Amino acid sequence: MSWISRLRSMLRRERLDQELDEELRSHLEMRTADNLAAGMSPAQARYEAQKRFGNTTRLKEHTREVDIVGWLDEAARDFRHALRMLRRSPGFTAVAVLTLALGIGANTAIFSVIDSVLLRPLPYHGPDSLVMVWETNSQHPNPHNTVSPPNFLDWQSRNTVFSSMAYIFDERDNLTGNGDPQQVVVQDVSTNFFSLLGVNPILGPGFTPENGQPGHDNVVILGYGIWKERFAGDPAIVGKSILLNGHPQTVVGVAPQNFQWFIKDGSLTGAKPQIWSPFVFPQSFHDHKQIGRFITVVARLNPGATHSQAQSQMNAIASRLEQEYPDFDGHWGVNIVPLRQQISGDLRPALLVLFGAVALVLLIACANVSSLLLARAASREREMAIRTAIGASRWRIARQLLMESLLLALIGGGIGVMLAVWGSNALLAASPRNLLDLSSVSMDLRVLSFALAATLLAGLLFGFLPSYISANSRISETLKEGGRGSSSANRRAFARNAFVVAQFGLALVLLTGSGLLIRSFVRLIGVNPGFDTSHLLTFKVSLPRSKYDTDPLRMAFFQQLLARFAAVPGVRSASMESFPPFTGLGAATGVHLLSQPQQSLMDLPVANVRVVGPDYFSTMNIPLRAGRLFNAQELAQEKHVTIINQAFADRYLHGVNPLGQKAAIHMKSLVENQLQPSEIIGVVGDVHQMGLDAAPEPTVYWPHPELVMSGMTILVRTSNDPFALASAARAELQQLDPELPLAGVATMDQLLADSLSRSRFTMLLLGIFAAVALVLAAVGIYGLIAYSVTQRTQELGIRIALGAQRRDVLRLVLAQGTRLTLLGVAIGILAALAFSRLLATLLFGVSATDPLTFAGVAGLLVVVALAACFIPARRATRVDPIVALRYQ
Amino acid sequence: MLKPKNDLLQGTLALLVLKTLARGTLHGYGITLHIQLISKDILRVEEGSLYPALHRMEQDGWVTAEWGSSENNRRARYYRLTARGQKQLAEEEKNWERLTQAVAHVLQLA
Numbered sequence: 001m002s003w004i005s006r007l008r009s010m011l012r013r014e015r016l017d018q019e020l021d022e023e024l025r026s027h028l029e030m031r032t033a034d035n036l037a038a039g040m041s042p043a044q045a046r047y048e049a050q051k052r053f054g055n056t057t058r059l060k061e062h063t064r065e066v067d068i069v070g071w072l073d074e075a076a077r078d079f080r081h082a083l084r085m086l087r088r089s090p091g092f093t094a095v096a097v098l099t100l101a102l103g104i105g106a107n108t109a110i111f112s113v114i115d116s117v118l119l120r121p122l123p124y125h126g127p128d129s130l131v132m133v134w135e136t137n138s139q140h141p142n143p144h145n146t147v148s149p150p151n152f153l154d155w156q157s158r159n160t161v162f163s164s165m166a167y168i169f170d171e172r173d174n175l176t177g178n179g180d181p182q183q184v185v186v187q188d189v190s191t192n193f194f195s196l197l198g199v200n201p202i203l204g205p206g207f208t209p210e211n212g213q214p215g216h217d218n219v220v221i222l223g224y225g226i227w228k229e230r231f232a233g234d235p236a237i238v239g240k241s242i243l244l245n246g247h248p249q250t251v252v253g254v255a256p257q258n259f260q261w262f263i264k265d266g267s268l269t270g271a272k273p274q275i276w277s278p279f280v281f282p283q284s285f286h287d288h289k290q291i292g293r294f295i296t297v298v299a300r301l302n303p304g305a306t307h308s309q310a311q312s313q314m315n316a317i318a319s320r321l322e323q324e325y326p327d328f329d330g331h332w333g334v335n336i337v338p339l340r341q342q343i344s345g346d347l348r349p350a351l352l353v354l355f356g357a358v359a360l361v362l363l364i365a366c367a368n369v370s371s372l373l374l375a376r377a378a379s380r381e382r383e384m385a386i387r388t389a390i391g392a393s394r395w396r397i398a399r400q401l402l403m404e405s406l407l408l409a410l411i412g413g414g415i416g417v418m419l420a421v422w423g424s425n426a427l428l429a430a431s432p433r434n435l436l437d438l439s440s441v442s443m444d445l446r447v448l449s450f451a452l453a454a455t456l457l458a459g460l461l462f463g464f465l466p467s468y469i470s471a472n473s474r475i476s477e478t479l480k481e482g483g484r485g486s487s488s489a490n491r492r493a494f495a496r497n498a499f500v501v502a503q504f505g506l507a508l509v510l511l512t513g514s515g516l517l518i519r520s521f522v523r524l525i526g527v528n529p530g531f532d533t534s535h536l537l538t539f540k541v542s543l544p545r546s547k548y549d550t551d552p553l554r555m556a557f558f559q560q561l562l563a564r565f566a567a568v569p570g571v572r573s574a575s576m577e578s579f580p581p582f583t584g585l586g587a588a589t590g591v592h593l594l595s596q597p598q599q600s601l602m603d604l605p606v607a608n609v610r611v612v613g614p615d616y617f618s619t620m621n622i623p624l625r626a627g628r629l630f631n632a633q634e635l636a637q638e639k640h641v642t643i644i645n646q647a648f649a650d651r652y653l654h655g656v657n658p659l660g661q662k663a664a665i666h667m668k669s670l671v672e673n674q675l676q677p678s679e680i681i682g683v684v685g686d687v688h689q690m691g692l693d694a695a696p697e698p699t700v701y702w703p704h705p706e707l708v709m710s711g712m713t714i715l716v717r718t719s720n721d722p723f724a725l726a727s728a729a730r731a732e733l734q735q736l737d738p739e740l741p742l743a744g745v746a747t748m749d750q751l752l753a754d755s756l757s758r759s760r761f762t763m764l765l766l767g768i769f770a771a772v773a774l775v776l777a778a779v780g781i782y783g784l785i786a787y788s789v790t791q792r793t794q795e796l797g798i799r800i801a802l803g804a805q806r807r808d809v810l811r812l813v814l815a816q817g818t819r820l821t822l823l824g825v826a827i828g829i830l831a832a833l834a835f836s837r838l839l840a841t842l843l844f845g846v847s848a849t850d851p852l853t854f855a856g857v858a859g860l861l862v863v864v865a866l867a868a869c870f871i872p873a874r875r876a877t878r879v880d881p882i883v884a885l886r887y888q
Numbered sequence: 889m890l891k892p893k894n895d896l897l898q899g900t901l902a903l904l905v906l907k908t909l910a911r912g913t914l915h916g917y918g919i920t921l922h923i924q925l926i927s928k929d930i931l932r933v934e935e936g937s938l939y940p941a942l943h944r945m946e947q948d949g950w951v952t953a954e955w956g957s958s959e960n961n962r963r964a965r966y967y968r969l970t971a972r973g974q975k976q977l978a979e980e981e982k983n984w985e986r987l988t989q990a991v992a993h994v995l996q997l998a
Contacts (some may be wrong), residue, residue: 020939022965024935026965027917030960038933052935054934054935055936059936063935063939
């Protein structure tokens with residue numbers, strides 16, 4: 001086939017058309033002349049010649065298709081025609097384009113987020129062979145428990161499935177020199193951490209194995225952000241020293257800009273790292289008895305090793321360790337999680353639900369546009385019939401109508417992409433910082449291809465049925481009946497009804513999902529956190545161990561600090577605790593109640609340990625349920641006392657008076673005879689420390705002297721706006737020690753809001769999509785009923801002329817809408833029952849089949865549908881019988 | 889008069905047109921007349937198939953076309969066989985012979 005000559009032909013198409021016309025005309029004339037010569041009458045001669053040509057238009061088209069790249073030419077012609085048709089009915093075009101823009105825009109926006117969060121390659125070399133290795137305990141539900149260093153060492157020496165393993169744990173350190181003191185998050189890592197991830201620093205050599213030797217580990221790699229901000233992007237930074245907690249550390253590298261390592265599970269700071277420092281296990285870390293579980297482990301699978309091979313080998317190793325160290329490793333196993341799954345695990349269910357929601361919105365939008373096209377096609381039936389009569393083939397007509405649909409879709413898609421860019425960046429700006437790790441959503445090629453694919457698919461989807469029906473309508477029928485009562489009109493009416501039913505079904509699914517999330521969120525914020533969150537300022541203060549190297553020094557510092565804070569005007573009281581609530585941070589351990597039989601460490605009751613300062617319970621407003629609070633002596637010296645929460649009493653001391661009981665809390669040592677048991681002196685109310693959606697866990701409170709920590713969260717109860725006191729607090733801290741930074745300043749209400757942000761955000765988005773779906777479905781049923789009232793004007797006129805009351809007409813029209821709505825709602829309920837289970841992981845305190853939500857949503861849909869039908873129904877009652885009977 | 893309404897197979901039509909043009913240049917109408925005449929009215933070429941076929945052959949370079957005037961001084965488009973068309977004709981004739989022989993064979997033996 002000679003494509004070039006055909007393409008060239010296309011350029012001289014008009015001349016070719018003329019030539020073909022002339023060639024065929026000469027043929028006709030010659031045949032006519034011969035017919036005349038054979039004795040026919042002139043008219044007969046001409047008719048006979050023409051008849052032999054059959055459908056001249058089709059003949060010409062076929063011949064032209066040979067001459068040029070026919071479809072291309074016709075597509076261009078169809079395109080121009082489609083553009084004309086759309087311009088001719090701007091109202092229809094605007095509604096259809098807007099509907100599609102909403103649908104495609106929402107899909108593109110959500111896809112761009114999914115693409116960034118779930119699909120983009122991670123910024124590590126060979127990310128697919130990276131896995132997280134966690135410990136799990138068959139008696140506790142946490143599948144991602146941090147790892148104990150001696151177990152890590154055993155895994156490392158015994159496994160054959162990993163080419164290397166690295167460990168990480170994080171802490172907050174004080175960075176001083178070069179300006180104001182600053183608290184930074186430092187990840188202490190094994191020296192192979194960067195090489196395992198396959199990441200090279202952009203400056204400097206990075207860590208060498210030598211840095212793993214004691215005495216050679218005073219080196220750091222700076223994160224790109226802190227290098228730019230605090231060190232002004234100094235290109236000669238490598239080799240210089242920085243002061244971390246007062247210790248000089250040599251900079252040996254700067255991490256690439258896109259490098260990040262943040263695994264929320266197991267992070268002690270809950271924050272992203274800014275500096276990396278090598279950490280060498282001291283000798284004590286080789287002893288199973290002396291060290292707890294606190295490191296995070298990442299490993300690279302050997303080439304060819306699969307995830308399940310690794311899991312089964314590690315299971316075997318874990319069960320041997322269980323036998324070797326029953327006290328320490330009893331019930332402990334290993335859980336291997338691919339890195340990608342680990343990182344996206346939190347967001348995946350919410351994102352997939354949202355993606356499903358926007359897909360439904362697009363389907364509803366398609367049904368709407370399809371329905372509009374059907375209504376329009378009915379009024380264009382004559383146009384199509386005439387085109388068929390003068391020789392257009394069915395395929396030709398279908399193609400032209402499809403072209404109109406695709407054009408609509410493309411315009412809608414274009415506007416949709418713009419909406420998506422605007423919308424997703426607005427969403428990111430509105431979304432809480434801790435939700436998405438994205439600064440902006442960019443419309444790259446992948447996202448644009450997705451948008452184009454969604455657009456074309458939508459165009460074909462909503463365009464197919466209308467063009468199919470139009471192309472297959474019977475010309476003779478149409479021309480005779482004026483478009484009404486013909487078989488294609490019946491098919492269209494059926495299709496439009498089906499679309500309305502489908503829309504209501506889909507809308508119900510979406511509304512149910514959104515309703516469940518709203519109910520769940522209301523339940524969530526209705527949970528009493530167990531303390532008063534208002535007017536409470538929090539921040540963190542960590543003392544460098546180099547300067548504050550003894551417990552009395554640390555205790556004295558915090559006592560002075562709290563006394564200073566308490567004296568600030570506007571402060572009602574001030575206290576401190578080891579971990580702030582709602583951040584998912586805490587420390588838990590086994591507690592042996594001496595009144596109960598001795599068990600191995602792993603079988604002991606587990607409790608959270610929280611270390612608190614003076615006036616803690618009054619500052620937080622946590623009620624005392626029994627016994628007493630810590631007195632001044634207990635807050636000044638180690639007196640071996642503890643206060644437990646209600647959950648502890650209920651779970652472990654059910655039916656027993658807890659006061660006076662002795663508890664050996666395995667925090668400072670895991671060996672019982674090295675422990676001095678604490679006496680339970682009081683019981684306080686439960687606090688939802690881990691978030692409102694988590695049940696309060698059994699907790700023991702220790703006064704600060706029992707376990708002197710160097711980093712504490714300060715709590716300041718104020719009479720007015722807590723933020724107004726942040727600078728006063730900073731000034732007090734600077735006076736006490738100018739080297740110490742005030743970190744993580746937030747109000748308790750903010751921490752609470754942040755902990756709810758994901759639920760709120762998901763609820764908000766799904767709510768928006770459900771509202772869009774509801775509006776589209778309402779518009780859909782309004783359009784259908786309005787159209788049907790117009791079509792039935794004559795019939796309604798006759799009814800009114802025969803004495804039908806307004807009420808009867810109203811009922812007649814509303815009944816049509818109600819039937820469709822109820823059918824849609826019934827189908828929707830079945831679908832929602834099947835789909836709402838997917839939401840289960842996002843729900844709190846509400847069942848996925850909550851009858852109240854289902855009933856409420858169904859009722860809402862029926863009300864909205866009736867309201868939408870009421871407008872055309874009222875118009876129907878005003879039909880003037882005289883006008884109606886003259887109609888058409 | 890026998891007028892079977894057999895629309896000729898695409899390949900057969902090409903063969904007939906090529907063979908007709910092998911005798912000399914001719915316009916479209918002439919081709920239909922010629923085939924009808926030679927086949928004693930058994931084969932009738934539909935205009936609806938002829939012109940697309942002629943234009944396809946032109947695109948494929950088997951024939952060329954130019955405007956000329958007919959016996960009655962009418963402007964008509966005359967088709968002429970090219971060298972490539974000759975080769976194609978020989979090819980198609982061979983194919984046709986093979987096909988008819990095969991069919992004849994089947995008819996004799998069946």
